[in-house]
Amino acid sequence: MRRGILQRIAGIALVCAASFALAALWPPEVAVKAQPEPTPEERYASPLELLLSPDGQELYVLCQGTDEVRVLNAASGRVLREIPVGHVPRGFSLSPDGARLLVTNSWDDTVTVADTHSGRVVATWAAGYEPSSVIEDRTGKRLFVADRIGDNITVLDAATGAVQETLEAGRGPSYLTLSADGRRIYATHVYPNPVPHRTPPRSEITIIDAAKAQVVDRMTLPGIAGEFHVALSQDGRLGVAAELHPKNLVPLAHVEHGWAFVDTLTVFGADAGRQVEVPLDEVDRYFAMPFGVAITPDKSRIFVTNAGSDCVTVIDTKRMLAYIRKHPEPFAENLSASAHYVVARIPVGKNPRGVAMSRDEARLYVANRLDDTISVIDTRALRVVETLRLAGPTNVSALRRGEQIFYSSHSFQGQFGCSNCHIDSTFDGLQWDLEPDGFGRDIVDNRLIEDLRGTEPFKWNGGNPTLVKECGIRTEMYFWRTQNYSDLRLTDLVLYIRSLPSRPNRWLAADGVLTPAQERGRAIFYRTADTLGQPIPLENRCSYCHNGPKGTSQKSFDVGTKKATDNSGLLDTPQLRNIALTAPYLHDGSAATLEEIWTVYNPHDRHGRTNDLTKDELNDLIEYLRTR
Amino acid sequence: MKPGVLAILLAAAVASGQAEHPARSARAVTQTVVPAAAVPRMPHFRWENFTTANGLPDNHVFSVLVDGGRIWAGTNNGLGEYENGQWKVYTTADGLAHRAVLSLALDQRTGAVWAGTMGGLSRISAGRIDTYTQLNSGLSNDVVYGVSVEGDNVWVATAAGACRLNTRTGEWSLYNERNTPMIEIWAYGVSAAADKVYYAVWGSGLLEYTQKTGAWDMYSDPDGETEIVLLKDQGLIHEITSSVSYVDGIVWVSTYFGDSRYDGRYWHNFLTKDSGLPSNFTNFVKGVDRNRAWFCTDKGLAYYDGTNWAVYRPALDTHQPEMIVRDAGGHVTEVPVSTAPAHNYVLGIDFQGHDVWVATAEGLSHGIYQP
Numbered sequence: 001m002r003r004g005i006l007q008r009i010a011g012i013a014l015v016c017a018a019s020f021a022l023a024a025l026w027p028p029e030v031a032v033k034a035q036p037e038p039t040p041e042e043r044y045a046s047p048l049e050l051l052l053s054p055d056g057q058e059l060y061v062l063c064q065g066t067d068e069v070r071v072l073n074a075a076s077g078r079v080l081r082e083i084p085v086g087h088v089p090r091g092f093s094l095s096p097d098g099a100r101l102l103v104t105n106s107w108d109d110t111v112t113v114a115d116t117h118s119g120r121v122v123a124t125w126a127a128g129y130e131p132s133s134v135i136e137d138r139t140g141k142r143l144f145v146a147d148r149i150g151d152n153i154t155v156l157d158a159a160t161g162a163v164q165e166t167l168e169a170g171r172g173p174s175y176l177t178l179s180a181d182g183r184r185i186y187a188t189h190v191y192p193n194p195v196p197h198r199t200p201p202r203s204e205i206t207i208i209d210a211a212k213a214q215v216v217d218r219m220t221l222p223g224i225a226g227e228f229h230v231a232l233s234q235d236g237r238l239g240v241a242a243e244l245h246p247k248n249l250v251p252l253a254h255v256e257h258g259w260a261f262v263d264t265l266t267v268f269g270a271d272a273g274r275q276v277e278v279p280l281d282e283v284d285r286y287f288a289m290p291f292g293v294a295i296t297p298d299k300s301r302i303f304v305t306n307a308g309s310d311c312v313t314v315i316d317t318k319r320m321l322a323y324i325r326k327h328p329e330p331f332a333e334n335l336s337a338s339a340h341y342v343v344a345r346i347p348v349g350k351n352p353r354g355v356a357m358s359r360d361e362a363r364l365y366v367a368n369r370l371d372d373t374i375s376v377i378d379t380r381a382l383r384v385v386e387t388l389r390l391a392g393p394t395n396v397s398a399l400r401r402g403e404q405i406f407y408s409s410h411s412f413q414g415q416f417g418c419s420n421c422h423i424d425s426t427f428d429g430l431q432w433d434l435e436p437d438g439f440g441r442d443i444v445d446n447r448l449i450e451d452l453r454g455t456e457p458f459k460w461n462g463g464n465p466t467l468v469k470e471c472g473i474r475t476e477m478y479f480w481r482t483q484n485y486s487d488l489r490l491t492d493l494v495l496y497i498r499s500l501p502s503r504p505n506r507w508l509a510a511d512g513v514l515t516p517a518q519e520r521g522r523a524i525f526y527r528t529a530d531t532l533g534q535p536i537p538l539e540n541r542c543s544y545c546h547n548g549p550k551g552t553s554q555k556s557f558d559v560g561t562k563k564a565t566d567n568s569g570l571l572d573t574p575q576l577r578n579i580a581l582t583a584p585y586l587h588d589g590s591a592a593t594l595e596e597i598w599t600v601y602n603p604h605d606r607h608g609r610t611n612d613l614t615k616d617e618l619n620d621l622i623e624y625l626r627t628r
Numbered sequence: 629m630k631p632g633v634l635a636i637l638l639a640a641a642v643a644s645g646q647a648e649h650p651a652r653s654a655r656a657v658t659q660t661v662v663p664a665a666a667v668p669r670m671p672h673f674r675w676e677n678f679t680t681a682n683g684l685p686d687n688h689v690f691s692v693l694v695d696g697g698r699i700w701a702g703t704n705n706g707l708g709e710y711e712n713g714q715w716k717v718y719t720t721a722d723g724l725a726h727r728a729v730l731s732l733a734l735d736q737r738t739g740a741v742w743a744g745t746m747g748g749l750s751r752i753s754a755g756r757i758d759t760y761t762q763l764n765s766g767l768s769n770d771v772v773y774g775v776s777v778e779g780d781n782v783w784v785a786t787a788a789g790a791c792r793l794n795t796r797t798g799e800w801s802l803y804n805e806r807n808t809p810m811i812e813i814w815a816y817g818v819s820a821a822a823d824k825v826y827y828a829v830w831g832s833g834l835l836e837y838t839q840k841t842g843a844w845d846m847y848s849d850p851d852g853e854t855e856i857v858l859l860k861d862q863g864l865i866h867e868i869t870s871s872v873s874y875v876d877g878i879v880w881v882s883t884y885f886g887d888s889r890y891d892g893r894y895w896h897n898f899l900t901k902d903s904g905l906p907s908n909f910t911n912f913v914k915g916v917d918r919n920r921a922w923f924c925t926d927k928g929l930a931y932y933d934g935t936n937w938a939v940y941r942p943a944l945d946t947h948q949p950e951m952i953v954r955d956a957g958g959h960v961t962e963v964p965v966s967t968a969p970a971h972n973y974v975l976g977i978d979f980q981g982h983d984v985w986v987a988t989a990e991g992l993s994h995g996i997y998q999p
Contacts (some may be wrong), residue, residue, distance in 0.1 A: 038737055128796070143889065150796070152795075152796070164737070165737035165738055166738070166780065166795065167738050168738065168740060168751070168753050168758075168795075193756075205757070207753075207754070210741070213737075214737075214738060214739035215738065215740075215753055215754040216739075216754055217754050217755070218753075218754045218755055218756045225964065247865075396759055415713040507797065517799070517801070580798075592764055593764045593765060595763065595765055596763060596764050599762070599763040599764070600763055614806075615762065615766070615768055615788070615802060616802045616804070616806060616807075618766075619800050619802060621802075622766065623799060
């Protein structure tokens with residue numbers, strides 16, 4: 001308790017000190033009163049997903065910040081039950097009869113099974129790595145669980161929780177949707193599938209036969225790097241997936257020309273006649289990070305939350321389908337198209353995510369993750385008629401403000417924000433050509449931003465000694481093309497990023513004991529002589545550059561990986577934390593796998609002495625690295 | 629011993645007549661007068677053959693896999709998928725590791741197909757191909773002779789030993805002369821089950837992995853590498869093994885000098901001189917159950933029902949369709965047939981109910997069971 005108080009005081013002092021220091025440099029945009037951090041008991045609810053009970057009377061709210069599901073009276077918003085679940089829940093669903101609530105606990109690798117009547121947790125079952133969504137089939141025989149960092153769909157026995165099989169998904173499977181007839185499950189992915197270096201990204205919608213529990217089709221999404229929810233019409237003739245279309249192959253210049261992202265939907269099914277990508281943005285205004293999707297039962301309207309733009313886009317389905325039929329050519333980047341089918345942009349709370357539609361389609365509930373509210377939209381009037389406020393801290397702390405900034409699209413014309421490339425505060429699996437280095441120069445791979453303390457400097461060339469510089473002037477000038485942040489906003493943002501913890505390492509046993517292969521790999525990592533008995537020079541040992549608890553000396557080295565497009569071969573030593581998650585590798589993402597770092601890009605042993613290793617030994621080294 | 633040296637020995641053995649010419653022996657025996665009623669009832673097939681003329685990607689078919697109503701053919705020039713009368717071909721342009729597909733395995737649970745090629749290991753799942761090579765993964769070698777799926781594990785036989793991919797964790801485990809009794813590391817075939825995994829290792833006999841203990845054991849020819857059989861049924865017939873099939877607790881092993889059956893305690897060996905095998909040179913074996921097995925030889929396809937033998941092939945001399953039945957007493961009878969597999973050099977087989985699909989050097993053959 002005392003430690004918690006001290007941490008809070010220290011945090012407040014840091015905020016204040018930084019604020020005073022930076023205030024001298026930039027005038028504040030708005031006056032923000034410093035507020036205390038909430039105690040652990042006062043965590044923000046951070047509602048992420050919503051469900052309505054089969055009778056429509058109860059609204060289930062997945063509260064990611066408080067590790068619970070709150071059950072509300074859908075009409076009054078009164079809390080009926082609170083169901084504690086595991087750590088960082090990410091997805092949930094009801095069994096076909098509504099008797100069971102299933103919740104994925106993404107940091108525990110478990111699924112919570114709760115009795116909806118009593119609110120009691122009746123089972124907690126092991127799933128794959130970072131379970132993010134769960135669906136029970138109509139027969140009640142199987143559960144399908146999307147494992148975000150396992151890249152698969154784990155199939156569980158719905159009665160016992162026993163793992164029956166794992167299905168190969170795309171990369172980062174995170175959202176599952178069951179078709180209205182119960183025959184197919186559609187899985188969408190937050191990361192793109194691997195593609196050859198510097199080629200357009202590509203994602204997929206994995207389609208599973210629920211009865212066979214097998215993948216039967218993969219809908220390729222060219223140009224797409226981040227997919228979120230998919231909605232299917234009740235007649236099975238229309239499907240809509242929310243997604244990001246990045247432009248990472250061109251230099252990041254000319255934001256005014258729309259160089260970074262387009263926010264789109266992939267529309268498919270018999271009604272569309274073909275698979276087609278439909279833009280949501282307008283020529284001079286973007287509606288960033290489309291996340292939740294709902295189709296009205298009569299298919300007249302499609303509702304999409306824009307998580308980065310704090311609004312809900314409403315589409316007239318008939319007009320959209322007519323536009324699709326009239327335009328057989330691709331039009332994803334024609335931002336004038338949206339005027340033909342978007343009928344409303346409804347302002348809601350901060351960072352709107354999951355949605356739930358009442359059976360009479362009169363009301364749409366929207367979870368506003370970063371202000372702990374639920375917007376209730378009248379789907380005919382197309383306006384918010386009520387806002388339900390979830391219990392929790394009433395103040396907005398510096399960390400919370402920083403998180404709000406991180407997830408808002410504050411670039412010119414609201415095109416994108418931090419979370420576009422750092423999806424859910426992670427990475428995007430892409431390589432970008434940043435403008436300051438020159439067009440076509442210094443292609444850089446995106447990195448994980450968890451647990452960054454002690455890994456400075458930043459940028460692959462080590463050019464930014466602090467996060468303030470990394471997130472401040474340079475980003476404002478080159479990324480956002482907007483006015484500088486105020487000193488307090490920048491401080492809040494940096495505080496938030498510095499607060500991001502490292503997620504559990506799935507390849508390291510809970511007790512920290514290494515497997516024999518990992519132990520052999522560790523010995524190779526720390527060896528001082530090669531297999532011929534010759535001493536390895538200091539700078540050629542893995543542990544020299546990748547030292548310390550996070551695997552970085554925080555210094556730059558030339559390890560022989562400079563490409564013709566690079567201005568310099570001198571590169572910052574990247575941290576190794578959770579390195580297994582972040583393929584591809586090397587500064588420019590040219591190594592598709594960890595193996596290729598050494599089998600392809602280390603011909604002269606400049607990136608560590610490795611060419612004396614047998615294949616067995618290299619495999620051992622990689623097994624060890626995956627535990628970091 | 630290097631494969632090249634063994635090949636020379638093999639050639640010498642064939643030239644010296646130790647590998648008996650099956651056509652000659654069959655013709656000699658058929659002169660025995662056998663009453664028609666005494667001929668054992670062996671399965672009859674009507675053979676339909678696929679070549680490039682009707683959609684097969686290449687006539688040289690190394691491997692075949694039955695996946696319900698879908699047939700996969702691993703050829704010298706791509707992977708063919710036959711369904712509803714249509715061929716779809718996967719090539720390196722689709723992401724296949726190499727044009728030459730040597731081996732195939734089906735993950736029964738997920739429906740994914742694993743293809744071992746001359747340039748790596750590919751997984752085909754609902755049209756998407758993911759490829760593992762010795763450069764981009766922990767795969768021990770790009771020449772993949774055999775592949776078998778068991779639970780979450782994919783067991784692979786390569787030109788540089790055995791390896792296992794855990795598809796849930798992504799971990800690769802390599803098995804070779806460093807950590808197994810393997811002497812040669814040219815692993816030709818693999819057959820994996822929940823209790824045991826068997827590898828046919830060219831020059832190292834049969835390797836057995838016990839899942840429970842993680843221990844390896846090796847079975848070799850008690851005569852050594854000699855092509856002369858001194859100790860019949862005392863152990864593996866020869867160390868130049870080409871494939872293995874583990875079914876119902878029985879191990880069926882093919883070699884280039886005869887075939888073996890092992891029940892965990894006793895060995896039984898098959899040679900042309902005392903069985904219905906058309907040749908001792910066997911490319912591939914696949915067990916049906918503990919008693920029955922199919923043998924893919926260089927001189928035809930053979931079926932053993934536990935007692936009797938049948939051989940299906942184009943006749944070696946006339947190339948006319950031929951079916952030869954040999955009973956337990958060694959009586960051989962030619963059964964009149966009007967169709968035969970595409971070629972007598974047979975490389976692989978799989979079962980589709982009572983039907984069989986056969987990979988040959990000159991096409992893919994569908995044996996349609998005739999009740």
